[in-house]
Amino acid sequence: MVEIEHLCKNFGSLKAVDEVSFGVDRGEVLGFLGPNGAGKSTTMRMITGFLAPDAGRVRVCGDDIATNPLQVKRRIGYLPEGAPLYGDMTPRAFLRFIAEIRGYRGKERELAVDSVVEKVNLQPALEKPIDTLSKGFKRRVGLAQAIIHDPEVLVLDEPTDGLDPNQKHEVRTLIKGMAKEKAIILSTHILEEVDAVCTRAVIISAGRIVSDSTPAELLARSRFHNAVSISIRANTVDGMAEAFRALPAVDSVEVLEAKDGCVRLQLFPAGDAAIAAAVSELARERNWALEELHLERGRLDDVFRDITSGESAQSRG
Amino acid sequence: MPNVWTIFKRELSGYFSTPIAYVFLVIFVVLSGVFTFYVGSYFERDQADLRSFFQFHPWLYLFLIPALAMRLWAEERRSGTLELLLTLPITMTQAVLGKFLAAWAFSAIALLLTLPLWLTTNYLGNPDNGVIMASYAGSLLMAGAFLAIGACMSALTRNQVIAFVITAAVCLGFVLSGYPLVLEFVGAFAPEFVVEAVGSFSFLSHFTEVSKGVIDVRDLVFFVSLMAYWLFANAGVIELKKAE
Ligand SMILES: Nc1ncnc2c1ncn2[C@@H]1O[C@H](COP(=O)(O)OP(=O)(O)OP(=O)(O)O)[C@@H](O)[C@H]1O
Ligand SMILES: [Mg+2]
Numbered sequence: 023m024v025e026i027e028h029l030c031k032n033f034g035s036l037k038a039v040d041e042v043s044f045g046v047d048r049g050e051v052l053g054f055l056g057p058n059g060a061g062k063s064t065t066m067r068m069i070t071g072f073l074a075p076d077a078g079r080v081r082v083c084g085d086d087i088a089t090n091p092l093q094v095k096r097r098i099g100y101l102p103e104g105a106p107l108y109g110d111m112t113p114r115a116f117l118r119f120i121a122e123i124r125g126y127r128g129k130e131r132e133l134a135v136d137s138v139v140e141k142v143n144l145q146p147a148l149e150k151p152i153d154t155l156s157k158g159f160k161r162r163v164g165l166a167q168a169i170i171h172d173p174e175v176l177v178l179d180e181p182t183d184g185l186d187p188n189q190k191h192e193v194r195t196l197i198k199g200m201a202k203e204k205a206i207i208l209s210t211h212i213l214e215e216v217d218a219v220c221t222r223a224v225i226i227s228a229g230r231i232v233s234d235s236t237p238a239e240l241l242a243r244s245r246f247h248n249a250v251s252i253s254i255r256a257n258t259v260d261g262m263a264e265a266f267r268a269l270p271a272v273d274s275v276e277v278l279e280a281k282d283g284c285v286r287l288q289l290f291p292a293g294d295a296a297i298a299a300a301v302s303e304l305a306r307e308r309n310w311a312l313e314e315l316h317l318e319r320g321r322l323d324d325v326f327r328d329i330t331s332g333e334s335a336q337s338r339g
Numbered sequence: 340m341p342n343v344w345t346i347f348k349r350e351l352s353g354y355f356s357t358p359i360a361y362v363f364l365v366i367f368v369v370l371s372g373v374f375t376f377y378v379g380s381y382f383e384r385d386q387a388d389l390r391s392f393f394q395f396h397p398w399l400y401l402f403l404i405p406a407l408a409m410r411l412w413a414e415e416r417r418s419g420t421l422e423l424l425l426t427l428p429i430t431m432t433q434a435v436l437g438k439f440l441a442a443w444a445f446s447a448i449a450l451l452l453t454l455p456l457w458l459t460t461n462y463l464g465n466p467d468n469g470v471i472m473a474s475y476a477g478s479l480l481m482a483g484a485f486l487a488i489g490a491c492m493s494a495l496t497r498n499q500v501i502a503f504v505i506t507a508a509v510c511l512g513f514v515l516s517g518y519p520l521v522l523e524f525v526g527a528f529a530p531e532f533v534v535e536a537v538g539s540f541s542f543l544s545h546f547t548e549v550s551k552g553v554i555d556v557r558d559l560v561f562f563v564s565l566m567a568y569w570l571f572a573n574a575g576v577i578e579l580k581k582a583e
Contacts, residue, residue: 095426102419106419110357120427151356
């Protein structure tokens with residue numbers, strides 16, 4: 023539904039976005055990741071028609087934003103970075119304004135406002151000036167504004183940034199609830215979020231796409247993918263690490279901690295092997311009191327760091 | 340065009356959601372009174388007209404209109420709502436017009452509040468109401484021209500104070516350009532046609548013409564095209580400097 027081809031944007035000599043191409047279909051939630059200054063917001067600003075690209079093009083449902091901006095903007099709901107809002111208005115007045123611009127009049131307008139208020143749980147804040155609202159409510163107003171016209175394409179720039187864990191969870195639930203019938207692009211710094219809501223993760227660094235895969239594939243690239251961490255009640259580690267390393271499927275063993283009669287080990291598999299069964303088997307054979315066994319799916323921040331630190335990313339803001 | 344109306348409504352109600360609107364209206368009315376009665380010697384002149392009221396409008400507008408216009412775009416830029424506004428399905432023209440018309444309507448409201456002065460004059464004597472009506476129209480046109488300049492300057496910066504100062508400076512140029520002193524100064528080093536051009540841009544002389552009671556097409560064209568020009572520039576400035 024959204025097709026982006028060879029998008030470029032320069033700010034002076036800085037290539038903020040450099041040959042970025044990807045597509046998003048209905049039902050997909052694309053997580054847009056990258057370090058600070060990678061060009062996520064700039065890309066989103068070009069998709070939503072705020073900035074004109076220096077090269078490349080953006081099409082939404084077949085319409086080119088350069089030649090048919092209004093048609094494209096009608097189809098997109100956009101939450102800009104930091105969720106800017108007219109602070110002197112109340113959420114109700116603000117949403118009425120947006121609804122009217124989106125073409126709703128009279129009764130329809132009230133219906134649209136009411137239903138979106140319901141969707142994002144905005145009732146308690148509806149009549150207070152936006153400036154006086156908590157961050158959580160402000161963000162909800164921003165989201166409400168973006169989805170009031172039930173757009174086919176949703177572009178959300180850091181929708182959960184700065185929210186408390188409960189609010190984050192709510193926003194994610196909301197996004198997941200809408201995922202089926204929309205194409206959603208969201209940027210985030212929170213890697214667990216990608217795992218929680220996204221069907222796809224595009225990582226960009228220094229303006230270039232450095233990875234485009236599913237969250238599961240990203241996890242699989244982690245050193246910790248399928249690794250097992252165990253705690254054993256024992257006073258000494260002697261022999262344990264060696265015994266585990268001797269297992270054919272185990273590649274290496276790290277002693278994480280050995281104190282207070284408890285030993286914690288991290289076991290890495292050889293290749294993609296599943297080692298949990300063999301490990302607990304061995305512990306039982308040796309009569310080691312296994313207190314905890316935890317299978318890791320992988321650590322996204324590790325992968326993220328690996329992928330983005332190879333580039334010239336460090337030198338940028 | 341319904342979009343222009345929607346933006347217009349939001350912008351105009353925005354004026355009234357802050358104390359600025361009321362402060363502005365009070366200052367406008369009070370200063371109008373002060374200028375008319377004290378500086379303009381309304382009573383001493385012993386004439387049933389509003390000359391003493393209108394002749395100060397260019398000066399009143401010089402610092403009141405920039406205050407009205409300064410937030411139009413600078414505030415959008417500062418708060419980031421510019422991005423919100425310009426990614427809505429509206430055209431730049433609609434955004435520029437909606438905002439400008441709201442500010443203009445606000446200045447019309449300010450002018451309306453001086454109507455008691457007109458009524459008083461009618462009560463005290465027999466003024467030429469045609470002249471007064473033309474003067475009101477001229478004053479409104481002049482306010483529009485000031486506002487269009489202010490809107491454009493406000494688009495240049497995210498700082499309202501800077502917007503205010505630049506607007507006041509540019510407007511001062513437009514007011515003063517009719518004064519003999521200025522024209523002599525320009526004439527000292529520029530050829531005649533430049534002097535005439537500068538003089539023809541004077542708000543003062545066009546406004547004075549209108550407030551004599553005849554709305555000449557040339558004065559009308561002058562103010563309207565000035566507004567069109569500055570609003571066009573306004574749209575251009577936003578388009579160019581969106582990203583900053
Ligand atoms: N208007 C602008 N003028 C000049 N440079 C800009 C402008 N906007 C962005 N940049 C630069 O372009 C690069 C990309 O910025 P962008 O905001 O797209 O990054 P981002 O990935 O969204 O970062 P963050 O995670 O911090 O939000 C940065 O180096 C930034 O400094
Ligand atoms: Mg960003």
